[in-house]
Amino acid sequence: MIRHATRSSGFLCAGIVLAIVLSSCATVPYVQKEDRVYKLIELINRGEVTEVPGLVTTPFLVDGEIVLLQKDLVDFWDNLYNAGFQIRNPRIRQNRFAMPEDARMFRDSMEVRTFFKKYIDTNTSLVEIESADGTYYFLLNREVKGYPRIQGFRGPVQ
Amino acid sequence: MKQPVTPGFILAAFLGIVLPGFSQEALTVYVEGETTARNLEGKLLSLEIGDPLKSGESVITKITGRADLELPNKSTIQIKPNTVFTLGEVELEGEKQTVLSTAVGSVAYRLNKFTGRGPSIRTAGAIAGVRGTDLTVYAGADGSTLVVVEKGTVAVESAGEEVILETNEAVEVKAGSPPGQKFSWIGKQIDYSQWNQGKLEEFLQDPVAGLYRVADQLEAYRKGMEEILPELKKAEEEWAAKYEELKKAVEAKDEEKASNLREELIKGVGEDRRILFLNKRFYALSYLSMRRYVVGGLYLQMKARYLTKPTDEIFIQYKALHEEILKQYEEIIVPHLVEADI
Numbered sequence: 001m002i003r004h005a006t007r008s009s010g011f012l013c014a015g016i017v018l019a020i021v022l023s024s025c026a027t028v029p030y031v032q033k034e035d036r037v038y039k040l041i042e043l044i045n046r047g048e049v050t051e052v053p054g055l056v057t058t059p060f061l062v063d064g065e066i067v068l069l070q071k072d073l074v075d076f077w078d079n080l081y082n083a084g085f086q087i088r089n090p091r092i093r094q095n096r097f098a099m100p101e102d103a104r105m106f107r108d109s110m111e112v113r114t115f116f117k118k119y120i121d122t123n124t125s126l127v128e129i130e131s132a133d134g135t136y137y138f139l140l141n142r143e144v145k146g147y148p149r150i151q152g153f154r155g156p157v158q
Numbered sequence: 159m160k161q162p163v164t165p166g167f168i169l170a171a172f173l174g175i176v177l178p179g180f181s182q183e184a185l186t187v188y189v190e191g192e193t194t195a196r197n198l199e200g201k202l203l204s205l206e207i208g209d210p211l212k213s214g215e216s217v218i219t220k221i222t223g224r225a226d227l228e229l230p231n232k233s234t235i236q237i238k239p240n241t242v243f244t245l246g247e248v249e250l251e252g253e254k255q256t257v258l259s260t261a262v263g264s265v266a267y268r269l270n271k272f273t274g275r276g277p278s279i280r281t282a283g284a285i286a287g288v289r290g291t292d293l294t295v296y297a298g299a300d301g302s303t304l305v306v307v308e309k310g311t312v313a314v315e316s317a318g319e320e321v322i323l324e325t326n327e328a329v330e331v332k333a334g335s336p337p338g339q340k341f342s343w344i345g346k347q348i349d350y351s352q353w354n355q356g357k358l359e360e361f362l363q364d365p366v367a368g369l370y371r372v373a374d375q376l377e378a379y380r381k382g383m384e385e386i387l388p389e390l391k392k393a394e395e396e397w398a399a400k401y402e403e404l405k406k407a408v409e410a411k412d413e414e415k416a417s418n419l420r421e422e423l424i425k426g427v428g429e430d431r432r433i434l435f436l437n438k439r440f441y442a443l444s445y446l447s448m449r450r451y452v453v454g455g456l457y458l459q460m461k462a463r464y465l466t467k468p469t470d471e472i473f474i475q476y477k478a479l480h481e482e483i484l485k486q487y488e489e490i491i492v493p494h495l496v497e498a499d500i
Contacts, residue, residue: 058220059202062461064484065454066500068202069262070192070220071240072455079462109484110492114500118200156465 029097032125032140032148040140040147041090041129047081050074054144059119061139061152064107066115087131094128098139102126105137106154115152124151134158184211184227184235184245191222191239200498213256214443216244219263229256231273236266238350241297242451248440249433250275257440261451264350266294269310279305282448283375284316284331296350298357299459301333301372301452306343317378333452334374358459365460366475372452373483376445380490383441386434393431400427442494449487453480 043049049056056077060067067073103116105126120139125148127138134156140148186209195205196216205217205225217225219241227235227245237243241263248255256277258267267279271290279286281297284305291310297303305314306328314321314329319336321329328343361368400423407416422428457480464473 062458065457066450067454067458068196068218069240069242069451069455072458074221076458076462079459080465083463084466085462109488110495110497111500114497117497118500156468 029122030125030142031097032095032127034092034095036143036146036148037092037095037127037129037138037140038090040138040150041087043147044077044080045086047078049077049150052145052147054149055147056150059115060150061106061112061115061154063154064109064112066111087129087133087136089132091130092127093130093135094126096126097122098124098126106152119151129155131156183213184229185209186211186225187228187234188224188226190224192220193223193225193237194218194220198498200500211245213245213247216242218242229277231270233267233269233272236268238264238266241265242447244443244447246440246443247436248278249436252433259444259447260295260297261447262297262299262455264294264296266292268292279312280444281331282372282444282452283333283335284314284337287313287315294348296348296353298354299452299455300357300361300368301375301448302357303331304348304353305329305331306348317374332371333368334371334378361456362459362463365456365472366479369453369456369476369479369483372448372456373479376448376453376483376486379441379445379448380486383438383445383491383494386438386441390431390434390438393427393434396427397423397431438494442491443499445487445491446495446499449483449491453483 043052056073058068058070058073060073062076067076098116098120100113100116100120102120103112106112123142125140127140129136129138135158136153136155137157138148138150139152141151142149186205186207189205189207193205194202194217195209195211196202196218198212198214202218211217211227217227217237219225219237219239221239223239225237227237229235235243235258242261243263243265244257244259244261246257246259248257253275255275256272257280258265258277259280261282267288269277269288269291276288279288279293279295281295281303282301284303286293286295286305288310291312292308293310293312294306294308295303296306303316305312305323307323307325309325311325312323314323314331314337316331317334317336321337321340323329323340326342326344327340328348329337329340331337400419404416404419404423407419460473460476460480464470464476467473
């Protein structure tokens with residue numbers, strides 16, 4: 001009886017440990033791999049962001065604007081490239097998981113706070129990139145075809 | 159796509175008041191490509207054949223998406239790619255009116271006769287009153303509208319002026335402006351992408367003037383909403399006072415008085431409050447729709463084009479006006495919205 005109880009409590013402990021490990025895996029905030037960020041910047045500079053399916057998807061945040069129409073987003077990236085936009089001499093200054101308070105880095109508004117609440121999760125990183133033309137903020141999610149999925153963009157901030 | 163249950167509704171139900179719900183519904187009969195529905199909780203869900211679309215809900219089609227809806231009287235609505243369509247309702251002279259809104263993109267309607275008031279077909283800048291009509295509405299990225307009538311008669315109204323279109327006639331309306339000259343579209347191939355591109359190019363020739371036109375339309379929505387607010391406040395105060403009376407009557411077990419008060423809360427002051435609230439929401443949501451899809455879309459166009467020349471005088475002026483619009487929206491409209499609207 002005693003042996004049985006000990007075995008049961010052993011199973012219980014193992015179960016609890018496993019449950020804790022599994023639940024923490026599911027909620028551990030994801031931080032972007034830096035080499036992938038640089039790879040993404042190269043892709044942006046080549047004007048090929050919209051050529052990778054699923055890389056820029058709606059809902060998307062540009063400064064304080066929530067973009068829900070896919071065409072607006074595709075036009076945005078294409079027009080940026082056509083206007084000669086490049087992120088020159090990029091250097092990652094900050095790379096950490098995104099938090100609700102980061103909403104104000106895009107715009108201190110109810111809309112942006114709501115965007116963060118609805119669409120930013122533990123898979124989203126906030127990446128701050130210093131460049132020759134100022135600082136850019138990206139909201140980057142887990143990879144799609146080897147590139148971080150872009151959820152938000154702001155900049156350049158001087 | 160569930161309708162949210164508000165605390166007010168729970169309280170009212172507890173005291174035995176049944177509030178009238180929003181009845182208008184459309185049925186999804188065809189879906190192609192990537193098409194999402196935005197439900198009353200503000201969630202974006204994949205739209206499937208057989209899904210109902212309730213008042214206040216929207217359909218958003220992507221580059222390859224399209225959807226067909228059917229209204230209870232078998233009228234059909236064809237939502238084309240790159241479109242945001244919303245089914246809504248307002249109350250006019252004590253009668254509910256279905257509102258079919260296109261924020262941006264193009265929608266074709268085959269409308270049968272309606273019992274009672276026919277639907278109002280809207281874009282950010284124009285209203286079309288119809289009955290037994292086939293028409294297509296194009297809503298441009300710059301807030302312009304093109305209404306094309308294939309069969310029947312349509313009254314297009316904007317900025318207080320109206321133009322009547324008959325079969326094979328069309329009219330273009332710029333944001334915040336009266337309808338232009340009507341024209342016959344027979345023999346002209348109308349393609350949304352081309353028309354929209356033309357509107358965008360026109361806008362880019364003088365973007366500040368274009369944004370001022372959009373601001374004029376937003377101002378009309380703001381005025382519409384603010385005119386309702388004092389009446390709504392009065393109706394809410396009256397409703398709250400009656401509600402307190404009802405609670406006391408229920409506590410005192412005065413069933414006759416409670417019954418009379420319930421009646422008043424539904425049909426008297428309750429009905430006034432409900433209509434005013436519905437109409438206030440209509441203006442606030444119309445403002446939001448134009449702010450999101452027209453103001454937001456144009457900002458993206460400008461930012462992408464001017465990011466490499468941030469000191470350009472046109473861009474500086476544009477950003478200042480854009481910021482002014484956002485400030486007005488955040489101060490005046492946002493307090494009347496809820497997170498689910500965003």
